[in-house]
Structures are given as structure tokens and as C-alpha cells.
Amino acid sequence: MQSRKIRMLTETVDSLLQRGARTNLQKLLSKSHAADLSIVFRSLSGSETRATFALIDDVEKKAEVISHLDSELQGRLLPTIEMDELVAIFSEMSNDVAADAMGLLPEELASELLSRMARTDSLQVEDLMEYDPDTAGGIMSPEFVSLSEDTTVQKAAEVLRASDDVAMAFYVYVTNEFEQLCGVISLRQLVTSAADRSLKELMETNVMRVRWDTDQEDVARLVARYNFLAIPVVDDGNKLIGIVTVDDVIDVIREEATEDILKMAGAGQDLEELRSVPSRVASRIRPLGYLFLSGAIAVPLLHGFRDMFNSNLALIYFIPLLLGLGSTAAIQATTYMSRGWTMGVIRSRWVRRQIRRELYTSAVLGVAYGLGCGLLAVLISGWALGLVVASAVGLGMVVSTLIGAALPLFFVRFKIDPSLATHPMVRMLSMVAVLIVYLLVSSTLLWCRLGG
Amino acid sequence: MQSRKIRMLTETVDSLLQRGARTNLQKLLSKSHAADLSIVFRSLSGSETRATFALIDDVEKKAEVISHLDSELQGRLLPTIEMDELVAIFSEMSNDVAADAMGLLPEELASELLSRMARTDSLQVEDLMEYDPDTAGGIMSPEFVSLSEDTTVQKAAEVLRASDDVAMAFYVYVTNEFEQLCGVISLRQLVTSAADRSLKELMETNVMRVRWDTDQEDVARLVARYNFLAIPVVDDGNKLIGIVTVDDVIDVIREEATEDILKMAGAGQDLEELRSVPSRVASRIRPLGYLFLSGAIAVPLLHGFRDMFNSNLALIYFIPLLLGLGSTAAIQATTYMSRGWTMGVIRSRWVRRQIRRELYTSAVLGVAYGLGCGLLAVLISGWALGLVVASAVGLGMVVSTLIGAALPLFFVRFKIDPSLATHPMVRMLSMVAVLIVYLLVSSTLLWCRLGG
Numbered sequence: 027m028q029s030r031k032i033r034m035l036t037e038t039v040d041s042l043l044q045r046g047a048r049t050n051l052q053k054l055l056s057k058s059h060a061a062d063l064s065i066v067f068r069s070l071s072g073s074e075t076r077a078t079f080a081l082i083d084d085v086e087k088k089a090e091v092i093s094h095l096d097s098e099l100q101g102r103l104l105p106t107i108e109m110d111e112l113v114a115i116f117s118e119m120s121n122d123v124a125a126d127a128m129g130l131l132p133e134e135l136a137s138e139l140l141s142r143m144a145r146t147d148s149l150q151v152e153d154l155m156e157y158d159p160d161t162a163g164g165i166m167s168p169e170f171v172s173l174s175e176d177t178t179v180q181k182a183a184e185v186l187r188a189s190d191d192v193a194m195a196f197y198v199y200v201t202n203e204f205e206q207l208c209g210v211i212s213l214r215q216l217v218t219s220a221a222d223r224s225l226k227e228l229m230e231t232n233v234m235r236v237r238w239d240t241d242q243e244d245v246a247r248l249v250a251r252y253n254f255l256a257i258p259v260v261d262d263g264n265k266l267i268g269i270v271t272v273d274d275v276i277d278v279i280r281e282e283a284t285e286d287i288l289k290m291a292g293a294g295q296d297l298e299e300l301r302s303v304p305s306r307v308a309s310r311i312r313p314l315g316y317l318f319l320s321g322a323i324a325v326p327l328l329h330g331f332r333d334m335f336n337s338n339l340a341l342i343y344f345i346p347l348l349l350g351l352g353s354t355a356a357i358q359a360t361t362y363m364s365r366g367w368t369m370g371v372i373r374s375r376w377v378r379r380q381i382r383r384e385l386y387t388s389a390v391l392g393v394a395y396g397l398g399c400g401l402l403a404v405l406i407s408g409w410a411l412g413l414v415v416a417s418a419v420g421l422g423m424v425v426s427t428l429i430g431a432a433l434p435l436f437f438v439r440f441k442i443d444p445s446l447a448t449h450p451m452v453r454m455l456s457m458v459a460v461l462i463v464y465l466l467v468s469s470t471l472l473w474c475r476l477g478g
Numbered sequence: 479m480q481s482r483k484i485r486m487l488t489e490t491v492d493s494l495l496q497r498g499a500r501t502n503l504q505k506l507l508s509k510s511h512a513a514d515l516s517i518v519f520r521s522l523s524g525s526e527t528r529a530t531f532a533l534i535d536d537v538e539k540k541a542e543v544i545s546h547l548d549s550e551l552q553g554r555l556l557p558t559i560e561m562d563e564l565v566a567i568f569s570e571m572s573n574d575v576a577a578d579a580m581g582l583l584p585e586e587l588a589s590e591l592l593s594r595m596a597r598t599d600s601l602q603v604e605d606l607m608e609y610d611p612d613t614a615g616g617i618m619s620p621e622f623v624s625l626s627e628d629t630t631v632q633k634a635a636e637v638l639r640a641s642d643d644v645a646m647a648f649y650v651y652v653t654n655e656f657e658q659l660c661g662v663i664s665l666r667q668l669v670t671s672a673a674d675r676s677l678k679e680l681m682e683t684n685v686m687r688v689r690w691d692t693d694q695e696d697v698a699r700l701v702a703r704y705n706f707l708a709i710p711v712v713d714d715g716n717k718l719i720g721i722v723t724v725d726d727v728i729d730v731i732r733e734e735a736t737e738d739i740l741k742m743a744g745a746g747q748d749l750e751e752l753r754s755v756p757s758r759v760a761s762r763i764r765p766l767g768y769l770f771l772s773g774a775i776a777v778p779l780l781h782g783f784r785d786m787f788n789s790n791l792a793l794i795y796f797i798p799l800l801l802g803l804g805s806t807a808a809i810q811a812t813t814y815m816s817r818g819w820t821m822g823v824i825r826s827r828w829v830r831r832q833i834r835r836e837l838y839t840s841a842v843l844g845v846a847y848g849l850g851c852g853l854l855a856v857l858i859s860g861w862a863l864g865l866v867v868a869s870a871v872g873l874g875m876v877v878s879t880l881i882g883a884a885l886p887l888f889f890v891r892f893k894i895d896p897s898l899a900t901h902p903m904v905r906m907l908s909m910v911a912v913l914i915v916y917l918l919v920s921s922t923l924l925w926c927r928l929g930g
Contacts, residue, residue: 037533059704061703061704061705062703065703069827069828071751071827073717094703102862183669183670186666186669186670187669187670195667196648196665196707213665213666213669214638214648214665215646216669217635217638217639217665217668217669218635218638218639220626233743249728250725250728250729251514251517252511252513253513253514253725255648255707256722260785271624272707272724272725272728273702273705273724275728276702276724276728276731277702277716277729278703278729279728279732279735280735283731283732283735283738283739284817286735286739287735287738287739287742287813287817288813288814288817290739290742290743291742291809291810291812291813291901292806292809292810293809293810293811293813293814294814301655301835302835303835303838303839303842306814306835306836306839307839307842307843310807310810310839310843311843311846313806313810314803314806314807314810314843314847316806317799317803317806318799318802318803318847318850320798320801320802321796321798321799321800321803321851322799322854324795324798324799325795325796325799325854325858328794328795328798329792329795329858332791335791335794336788336791339784339787339788340781341817342780342787342794342797343776343780343781344774344777345778345794345797345798346772346776346797346801346909347769347770347773347774347776347777347778348773349801349802350769350772350801350905350906350909351766351769351770352771353905354744354765354766354768354769354902354905355762355766357743357744357745357901358743358744358745358765358766359745360743361739361740361743361745362745362746362758363739365736365739365740374520375521377524383753383755383758384753384758386755387755387759387762389757390755390759391759391763391766394763395766395770398770398917399770402774402777406777411592443733449743449806449809449901450806453802453805453806454802457802461798470919
């Protein structure tokens with residue numbers, strides 16, 4: 027339903043652009059939500075984006091649209107805007123968004139922009155630019171409401187009323203004389219409490235917080251687990267320096283999900299950075315390397331058994347079956363195990379139970395598909411080959427599954443970043459393993475037959 | 479940092495359980511957050527879970543722990559609890575959580591439980607159980623604050639004060655005489671407005687809403703896009719029936735991410751339902767079927783060219799390389815395209831641009847790895863084979879990439895559910911394609927050489 031709405035908006039913008047219907051386009055833009063426009067912008071070309079953006083008549087709306095754009099589009103659009111307008115737009119943005127966007131600009135442009143922004147804003151933006159973008163500091167907003175312990179409810183409400191630049195104030199944070207975080211009170215509690223009580227009486231003192239250098243994924247996990255709307259960020263001395271709000275957490279979770287999917291498939295890490303051909307090539311060449319490596323190992327392996335193949339050519343017909351089933355089984359196990367890992371805590375007992383179940387699962391599947399492949403082999407060249415293929419495929423699937431299930435555990439045990447293109451690596455290992463299984467099983471069985 | 483905390487908690491619970499230190503365990507449980515305990519429970523056995531759960535001394539805490547458990551654990555734990563306690567626990571839960579949990583109980587147990595709960599609660603729970611769990615109705619909470627248009631700010635604050643069972647009231651919804659949604663006002667606006675103004679004067683009338691049957695993914699996308707804290711759910715007559723809050727949206731996003739990853743790898747759909755061996759087998763057998771199918775097609779294909787292989791046995795050494803590189807290239811393209819799709823809107827111009835870039839990318843990678851494989855072939859058996867392998871691998875990678883890039887588009891065009899184990903299906907298609915390319919290229923080149 028919603029995607030239809032966006033598609034219609036995109037098509038209308040497109041056709042108005044083609045027809046050069048500026049006034050109508052302008053009207054449409056002013057009626058549309060900034061978040062929707064940012065999605066439309068994704069499917070416009072560079073010049074169309076510039077033309078459309080220029081027609082948005084309100085600086086605040088422009089700032090909002092920019093905030094919703096992904097960084098690649100921001101990086102392309104921002105340098106094309108004139109300095110005066112850029113200053114106006116950046117002044118409308120919240121400072122954490124401004125800091126992120128500023129990081130995408132050429133250095134000269136950024137420093138000129140900073141020098142022309144209001145002093146308080148530019149100082150804060152510069153501060154924020156210091157943090158690693160993947161940490162609490164990098165995603166936090168420096169705009170929050172903090173008050174001292176002896177503030178009354180009435181006074182707190184007045185402060186809130188005055189601070190309308192704080193976009194999402196659900197909690198009022200209470201700090202002591204050293205600006206250290208010592209309590210929190212929800213907006214709701216504030217509404218429902220007597221006007222003359224002090225924050226100290228009402229506040230919750232056990233406040234969950236994160237340090238500025240906490241990884242953004244950990245921040246997201248905390249907020250998700252405890253159903254927070256925001257979590258305060260403190261510096262090394264427990265001084266409150268910002269808050270991470272739930273909407274930023276949602277962005278982190280979505281971003282990380284895409285990253286996980288791309289990484290697993292060996293297709294890169296970041297959708298935005300992968301637009302150009304050179305970056306696609308760069309992100310894919312290494313994962314392909316794993317398959318090249320295993321394929322290259324297979325060459326001398328198969329070459330070593332050339333006499334066997336020469337006298338039993340039908341053995342080669344089943345290599346694609348063997349590789350396909352083996353590597354798929356391995357990937358299924360790896361995906362299941364590593365996802366189970368992400369979702370919870372792993373104890374050795376859990377691991378043993380999982381490995382055991384994977385073993386049984388692969389045994390059942392190995393018997394089923396082993397028999398299927400064996401039957402094919404019987405049809406092609408008789409019972410002997412049928413036996414070889416059935417045993418090799420069955421055993422190969424079990425070995426592959428166990429390799430796939432164990433790999434995530436090795437990653438964790440040896441603190442290896444599991445981002446190393448899991449699927450291609452699993453396929454590499456399982457390919458080599460099933461080929462060795464196949465060669466050993468077939469040569470052994472054929473030798474027994476010759477012997478018997 | 480956080481996962482260490484949970485791991486320590488798990489280990490402590492474990493060792494206290496082993497030592498039978500009931501009193502200490504009880505103390506630890508009462509100190510720990512329900513969300514943390516729910517994660518600990520994931521790695522306990524059935525009997526350990528029951529024993530630990532029984533030691534939680536507070537019914538409210540028990541209800542909270544249950545709410546945080548995933549449905550598989552809920553389904554195992556709940557039927558072991560005595561009816562009296564079950565009634566107490568369900569009465570403490572919010573009704574949307576109760577409805578979800580109720581659906582996991584055996585029918586008899588559920589109806590006895592319903593009959594013993596307070597009338598208002600049980601009616602609401604029964605209503606909620608009617609909705610499809612994957613829709614707005616299935617994830618909404620029926621507990622929200624709605625008031626009529628002429629309510630004053632002062633009166634609204636009083637109502638809020640009285641309704642402390644509404645967990646997350648950030649918005650007050652305004653309804654007309656027919657209970658139809660006609661406006662919304664934020665808690666923050668309420669705090670900062672004069673006490674004698676009416677909601678009608680202050681409310682925002684353009685309220686984004688979803689229907690009860692909207693897919694939960696669409697709900698999540700809306701909330702994420704517009705940074706809402708909650709979105710109202712209406713019935714067919716625009717009557718307000720519930721709200722979906724941002725914490726539920728986070729759960730949906732995380733759940734869908736896991737589902738995407740498992741589906742793509744052909745490892746099932748739902749982590750929770752995949753615990754037992756039979757369900758693992760059931761979810762994996764079909765994706766493996768794609769590979770079986772392509773492998774089975776390969777058998778007569780290779781058999782058909784047996785004379786060529788007989789006189790050029792070295793050709794078979796490169797089949798694993800060819801299959802591995804080809805299918806990886808296809809999966810990389812598919813993952814990139816389908817993820818790009820999920821994140822935005824696709825126009826035919828976007829598609830053409832993407833396909834073109836995939837073509838160039840695969841050409842570069844095909845030349846690189848084609849040369850690599852060709853070199854290996856030269857070393858093994860001379861220039862003729864080198865030429866064959868280099869051309870076949872290069873061309874195979876290009877064809878595979880295009881198949882991988884086009885597949886998500888076909889899914890969308892023909893409205894096929896892309897959940898059909900994307901990766902195994904892509905591997906099936908690319909495997910058959912690269913084998914055909916290999917056989918055609920090698921037979922043509924060898925024929926030319928014989929002819930020349």
C-alpha cells in the first residue's frame with residue numbers, strides 16, 4: 027500500500043520533470059512529506075535531483091529532505107548547493123545530522139561552512155565530528171533536556187516548553203553539580219505529578235547508560251531489549267553528553283541487517299558504497315577468491331585420480347550434484363548457527379546440542395539425497411556406481427553440514443570477524459571436503475570391487 | 479560489554495542451579511531485569527527453566543519475563559504452570575502479549591484460562607486473538623489514550639494520570655462521536671500547553687494511520703520512515719482500535735531481518751520453529767531439491783559429451799572452479815539487487831542502470847578470474863585447454879551474474895514470493911547455465927582446433 031503511494035509520487039515527479047511543469051512540481055513537493063521525497067530522490071538522476079531539490083521552496087523542508095537521504099546521495103547533492111543556501115540548510119538541521127553530513131563534504135567546503143554557521147552550532151558540530159560514526163557518540167544527539175536534582179516539576183515543565191528545538195524529549199535527565207548523570211524522569215511522570223515536587227523525589231536513579239565509544243550495534247541491542255525510547259550517552263567521567271533516540275536505533279538495526287545479508291553473500295558491506303562498477307568489483311573479488319582457491323585445489327586433486335576417471339568416466343557426471351548439495355547443506359547449517367548466535371547467548375551445552383541436531387538433520391538429508399543420487403547413478407551405469415555415488419553424496423552432506431555448523435563457532439572462539447564473506451568461505455571449505463570424500467569413497471569402493 | 483553481562487548472569491544462574499542454592503538464586507532473580515532473564519532462559523534446559531521460573535517470587539516479574547520470551551519458550555513453559563498462577567500471570571500481562579501467548583496454549587487450557595480471567599480482559603484478549611499475527615491487528619496494543627475533541631488540556635492530563643496501565647502513552651488520540659480517529663496530540667504538546675485549551679484547538683488533524691489488516695512489515699516501514707513512536711490502527715470504518723508502538727516495530731524489523739537471512743540461504747524461515755530435527759529437515763529439504771535438480775540435469779549433459787571428456791580428461795578438472803565462481807557471482811548479484819529493491823523504489827530506468835553495471839562488473843571479474851583459471855589450465859595441459867577454460871569461466875561468470883541480477887526482477891514482475899530460497903534457486907540456475915556455457919565453448923573450440 028505504502029510502496030504504491032511512493033511509486034505514484036515517483037512517477038508524478040518524473041512526468042512533471044519531463045514536461046518541465048515547474049509550478050505543478052513545486053506544489054507537489056510542498057505537499058509531500060520530506061521522508062517520501064527522500065525515497066523519490068533515490069531513483070532520480072543527478073541532474074534531476076538537483077533540479078527537483080531546487081524547487082523545494084522552504085529551507086526547513088530542504089533540511090529535512092537532506093536528513094532523510096542516505097549518505098551517498100547527500101554526498102552527491104550537497105556540494106552542488108550554493109554556500110549561502112548551504113549555511114541556511116545546515117542551520118536548520120539538528121546538529122548530529124549536520125555533523126554526519128559535514129563529514130561527506132570536501133574539507134575546504136566543510137570548513138567554510140563551519141566558519142559561517144552560528145558559533146554554538148559549529149562548535150557542537152565540530153565536537154560531534156570527532157566520534158567514530160559507528161559508536162554511541164557517532165549516532166547520539168547532543169540535544170536533550172537535563173536539569174538539576176532540586177528542580178520542581180513545575181519548573182521542569184516550563185523548561186520543556188521553552189526548549190522546542192529538542193526533537194524527541196520523552197525523558198528529562200537529572201544531573202548533579204558536576205553534570206554527571208544521576209537520574210531520569212519520564213515526561214509522562216512529569217505530566218502526572220504534583221507541580222511542587224522536586225525531581226530528586228521522583229527520579230529513577232538506576233539509569234541504564236552507554237559510554238561514548240560503545241558500538242552502535244550494542245546500543246541498538248540495549249534499546250531493543252529494554253524497550254527504551256532513548257538511552258543517555260556519557261563520557262569517561264560519567265558526564266551526560268548526548269542521547270541516542272529510538273528512531274536512530276531503528277536506522278542502525280536496518281543498516282546492520284543489510285550489512286549482514288550483503289556480507290554473508292560476499293557481496294560487499296554497504297549498499298550505498300556499492301553503486302559504482304569499481305566498488306562492486308572491489309567488494310566481490312575477494313569472496314570469489316575463496317571459490318577460486320577451492321577450485322584450484324580441486325584441479326590437482328582430480329588430476330591425481332585421472333586413472334580412476336579414465337576407467338569410470340561416469341564418476342564425473344555426479345560432481346555437480348555432489349558440490350551443489352554439499353555446499354547448500356553447509357550454508358544452511360552456517361546460517362542457522364550464526365543467526366542463533368546473534369539472537370542470544372551461547373553456552374557450550376547449547377553448542378553441543380545444536381551440533382548433535384545438525385548431525386542428525388544432515389544424516390536424514392544425506393540418506394534421502396544420497397539415495398536419490400544413487401538411483402540416478404544406477405540408471406546411468408549400474409549398481410556399482412550407484413553405491414559409490416549414494417555413499418559419497420550422503421557422507422559428503424554430513425561432513426559439509428558439520429563444517430558449516432562449526433565455522434561460526436571458530437569465528438567466535440578465535441575472535442575472527444565473521445564478516446569475511448561467510449557463504450563463499452563455507453562453500454570453499456565444503457567443496458574441498460566433499461571432493462575429498464568423493465575421491466576417497468569412490469577409489470576405496472572401486473578398489474574393493476577389483477579386489478573382490 | 480552487554481553480552482558479557484548476560485553471559486555472566488547465565489553462568490551464575492547455571493552454577494547456583496547446579497549447587498541447588500535456592501536462596502541465592504532467588505535473590506539474583508529478583509535483582510535481575512526481566513529482559514535479561516528471558517535471554518538466560520534460552521540456554522537453560524526445560525527442567526532448569528521450570529525450576530528457575532518457579533523461584534521468581536513476584537507475579538508481575540513473572541509476567542514480564544514471559545512477555546520477553548520468544549514464542550517457542552513460552553509455548554514450552556506456560557503449560558507447565560499451575561492454573562491459579564497462570565491466571566495471575568496473564569492478568570498482569572498487557573492484553574496484546576496475553577493474546578499472543580494464549581494462542582500458544584492447548585485449546586482446552588486457553589479456554590479455561592479465558593473463563594477465569596477478568597471479563598474485560600478476556601473479551602479483549604479474545605478479540606485480539608482473531609487478528610492475523612503478521613498484521614497491524616496482530617501486533618497492536620488495545621491500550622491507548624483516546625479522548626473527545628472538546629476535552630481540555632487539564633482534563634487530558636488528569637485522564638493520563640489515572641490510566642497508568644497504558645505502558646507507552648506518548649500521543650493522545652482524539653476521536654469524534656463515532657469513535658473515529660480525527661486527530662492526535664503529543665504528550666509533549668500537552669505538557670507545554672495552557673490548561674484551559676481544548677484538544678480540538680491543538681490537535682494535528684492529518685494523522686497517519688494503518689488499517690487492521692496492513693502487513694506488519696509495511697507498518698514497520700512507515701514507523702521507521704516517519705520516526706513515529708506509535709501509529710494508530712483503525713478498522714474498516716476508521717474507528718480507532720489500537721496502536722502499534724515503536725518497541726513492537728523494532729521486534730518486527732529484527733524478526734524480518736532474521737527471516738530474510740534464513741530464507742535467502744534456504745535454511746527455513748523462523749529461527750524459533752527450527753529447533754527440532756524434523757523441522758530442520760523439513761525446512762531444508764526443498765532448497766536442497768533445487769540443487770538436486772540442477773545436479774540431475776548435469777548428469778545427462780555431461781554424459782552427452784563423454785567422448786569429448788574421454789579424449790580431453792583435463793576438462794573435468796575445472797568443473798568445480800567453474801561452478802564455484804559462477805554460482806558465487808550469481809549470488810552476489812542477486813543479493814545486491816534484491817537488497818536494493820527492499821530499501822527503495824525501483825523504476826525501469828534504475829533497473830536498466832543496475833543491469834548495465836552488473837554486466838560491466840561481471841565482465842571485469844570474468845576477465846580476471848578467467849585468466850586465473852586459464853593459467854592453471856595452461857600449466858596442467860597446455861595452451862589449448864587454457865584458452866577453453868579462460869573463455870568458459872569468463873563467459874560463465876557474466877552469464878551467471880546476469881541471471882542472478884535478473885532473478886529478483888522476475889520475482890517482482892510475476893508477483894512470485896521471493897522467499898522461495900533465493901540462493902539455492904540462483905545456484906541451480908547458474909549451475910546449469912555455466913555447465914552449458916562450458917560444454918558449448920569447449921566443444922566449439924576443440925572442434926575448431928580439430929578442423930584447423
